[in-house]
Amino acid sequence: MSAPSPSTPRILTTSSLSIPPPTTPKQWHNYLTVDLIIAVLNRSIFHPFIAWIVVLCLRAQATPYTHPAFIIASGYATFLTVLDIAFMISDRIAFGASREVDLSEEVVVITGGASGLGRLVAQIYGLRGVSVAVLDIANPEDVTGWGDVVGGVEYYQCDIGNREEVESVAVRIVEDLGTPTVLVNSAATQINAQPILSLSAEAFQRTIRTNLIAVLHTCQVFLPHMLSTENGGTIVNVSSVLAQLCAAGLADYSASKAGLSALHRTLEVELRVSGNGDKVKTILVEPGQISTPLFKFIKTPNSFFAPVLEPIHVAQEIVSMVDKGNSGVIRLPTFAKLANFYAVLPVGLQWIGRYLSGIDRAVPQTLDQMNQTVQSTPGTKRE
Incomplete structure (x- = not known):
């Protein structure tokens, strides 16, 4: 490959970078996010149980039913309760009844399970003794760290972009573990982080x-297996939230995820x-930025409103909904919940x-910083 001329600017991508971007320790205020505030509110003044405790406390003080404080407190508690019930009815209408989940009978297939979010989901199920099939393109000898998993986790090298494979x-999988009942499509290719013209x-x-x-x-291959079982399955x-927000520099990623969301809703x-x-449940996961190797080099544009997610939190949400036998988003x-609005x-x-x-500005600024880091670091390799 011929070297670029001195007058031609060199554009670095994630694949051509051989050193990680510099990181700085988090300050205490970096952990203060809108999600933390809302979580506290949902477990306090926005929770129906807490609201009814206030009503009971007023009655314990012999507050008259006609007193404004009692009327406001009971009205607020009733409003929260009705709202909660309305959401449950809405979910039941939209997604139907839950399917019966028996972990001893489930066979979980996870794509992209050699790293990132898929790996965490596989480890959670493996530690619980569930039969798990991990599909990934990585070489088996490069996949390590499963020694603490006591369940039946089997690794299958597979290019899921190849239908025959x-x-x-x-x-x-059917021969080794049994009929697949849960399919988790978490595989994703490395992002290119390039503008459309490049x-x-x-x-x-x-x-x-x-x-x-x-x-x-994977849906076409594994769905018939789920339909053939008595308890069905979950897909x-x-x-990604970028399926709807479509950030600059991520055209290919946003387009693929928008197509995936549309495919899921059609399914x-x-x-x-x-x-x-009711037999086969479907779960669509549209998270913001997750702290996985895929996006780790990109700095979140706003840590207060758009904090970087720890993959274990997303994995726990997925496993919880699968275990309940529910469909949902x-x-x-x-x-990310407000993206539709x-x-x-x-x-x-x-x-x-x-x-x-x-x-x-997130992707362009991050790549500029990475270019500056490479230019100021002696002996850094470039392609």
């Missing part, structure tokens, strides 16, 4: 192949109209929100 591995068609196709087409393969698709509808909605942190705002407010959040 997925079908072949499915046969082996993004090659090959890189774009590679992202679509891994993040979207591979999910089609978990890990998308959910088709299961419902076919009468299998998991959106973390709080701003963003689309109905006037376009002027949308652009103001994007500017204040810094979402479109």
Whole structure:
């Protein structure tokens, strides 16, 4: 490969960087986020149980029923209770009844389970003695750290973008572990972090192949197995909030995740109209930035409103919903839950929100900082 001319600026990508970006210790205020505040409120003044305790305390003080304090407290408690019940009814209408989950009979298939979020989900189930099949493209000798897992976790090297490999591995899983009942699609390719004019068609196709087409393969191969079992199964698709917000520099990633979210919703509808909605549950995960190798080099644009998620928290949410046998949508942190409302705002407010959040500056600024770090570090390799 010929060296670039001195007059040509060198654009670095994540794949061409051989050193990690510098990190600084977190200060106490970095842990103060809008999610922490809302979590405290939801467990205190926004919780129906706490609200009714206030009502009981007023009655213990012999507060008359006609007293304004008692009327306001009981009205507020009633409002929270009705709201809670309304959400439960809404979920039941939307997602139907829960399926029966027996962990001793479940066989969990996890794509991209050699690292990141998928690895954590596999370890949680493995430690609980559940049969787990981990599918990943990594070489088996490079996959370590499973010594503390006591369950039946089996690793299968597989390129899930290749339909024939997925079908072949499915046969082996049935022979080794039994009929697959839970599918967690968490595999994702390394992001390119390039503007559209610099993004090659090959890189774009590679992202679509891994993040979207591979999910089609796994759903088509493993769904018939779930339908053949008495208790059905659960399909978990890990998308991203970027499927709706579409940040600058992440065109291929956002496009693939938007397609994945659409594919998931279509699958959910088709299961419902076919009468299998109660048998096979579907869970869509649309998180913000997770602290995994995939996005670890990108600095969050706003740590207060958009904190970086620890993967264990997302893994716990996924496992909890699967164990309950429910369908649903998991959106973390709080701003991800509001992404649907963003689309109905006037376009002027949308652009103001994007500017204040810094979402479109995160990738370019991070790459600029990484370029400066490489240029100032002696002996750093570049491709």
